[in-house]
Amino acid sequence: MASPKTVTTAGRKAPLSREVVLAKALEIVDAEGLDALTMRRLGMELGRDPMSLYRYAENRAALLDGVSELVLNQLNIHPEDPDWKEQLRKIAHNLRMLALRHPNVVPLLVTRPLSTPLGLRPLGTLRPLEQILSLLVAAGFEPADGLHVYRAYYGFLYGHILNELQEYVVDPEENEVLLRLGLHRLPAKEFPKLRALAPALAEYDGATELDQGLTILLSGLEAQLSRQAARSGR
């Protein structure tokens, strides 16, 4: 397992690998946003010619997919958890935390699949779907019902994350709420309600908001499905 590659004197030319490349890419995106991640920049950061990157990602789009994958791989799911609702809750909070830790990656997570058909996506991004299906089937759902639950759940979860990130703050230093959110720019006659809500907007507690939504949704789904199951046989 010890790689005798790092020979040339003092790690002068450490060997580079897909993992290293993607990790550095994520680092750049986290620090400076998606636009900062150019091939030239990434090459420089790694001390290599930009063109060398094409050994590890077919093109820039593939590189971005790799970054998505890298983040989603940090989400771990336990498909054997007997308490499916609790497991879904944990997954939701974990994903939320991931999103908060890598906000600049979220547009990728949300946007890339829109231009890539299901079957052609990076496997890492499909794994959560497969695992959640497993979880639900193990919990006794018909596969097709599991799919419906998954959709409602994952849709809500992504929606929440987008919502929460969207409300993020302009200038945390500013202590006048209206200003902190930039709301002072809005014409007061057209947006009375929004402006009045400045304080409420400022103290958004994403975790509990997510949790309450999940409670509603999950128990609702459970009820709906047991009703269906009772009606159609068994």
Added chain:
Amino acid sequence: MASPKTVTTAGRKAPLSREVVLAKALEIVDAEGLDALTMRRLGMELGRDPMSLYRYAENRAALLDGVSELVLNQLNIHPEDPDWKEQLRKIAHNLRMLALRHPNVVPLLVTRPLSTPLGLRPLGTLRPLEQILSLLVAAGFEPADGLHVYRAYYGFLYGHILNELQEYVVDPEENEVLLRLGLHRLPAKEFPKLRALAPALAEYDGATELDQGLTILLSGLEAQLSRQAARSGR
């Protein structure tokens, strides 16, 4: 109202305006996607120098914001509807239809707000928020509660739309389900559940799925809030 500008012989130099520019931009995006919308292309399409566009949008980002706005303006909301749940349902279906009609714009709707603080967004994109808040307050909610309802509702709605668009089909001509979704590429051992669900995935009925989710969410929200109201006085 009759503009005497269209003088030079036969509409040779029709006057150009923000509306015309944005409409053509949307047309390009709808037909060929976001990447096809370059300043040069849009200029060409309008028979004008690309640089003239900068009179009507400060830069490309602002142009994209304009396109978002143009689409969202087509969503009309009736804040005085006495039946708030029914109104929210209508809005949801309208937005869904808009998204299906302009799928290439959806990434904009979802992504641009992430990099623009609330107060600095194009007013057109904030109007739905204001109007839905109005609707909820008119229906008897405390403003702060209305905000919570809005968040859960809009989050779910956006999530659903993303979900639905993501599942769209590779090649509708192909009549083998596995192939139509590109699922044949997935390793069978790692993704058994997903592959088995190919038929179910293929006959996704977005409208009813959205509707069922809304039913659950809205009645859940209503229940939760009336409980809260009862507890905290009156």
Added chain:
DNA sequence: ACTCCGTATCTACGATGTAGACTTTACTCG
């Protein structure tokens, strides 16, 4: 007739993704 100003155009620059030819490196086999 002359100025002025909103509008449109022209030219030019720096940055980006990436194709294609070339060079370097590390390792294998006779």
Added chain:
DNA sequence: CGAGTAAAGTCTACATCGTAGATACGGAGT
């Protein structure tokens, strides 16, 4: 030990993009 090979890395070059800045145009007001 030396020739050969395949992979990894580099160099050069190009088309395309957003847009800054200078310039031209054309009708309204004096």
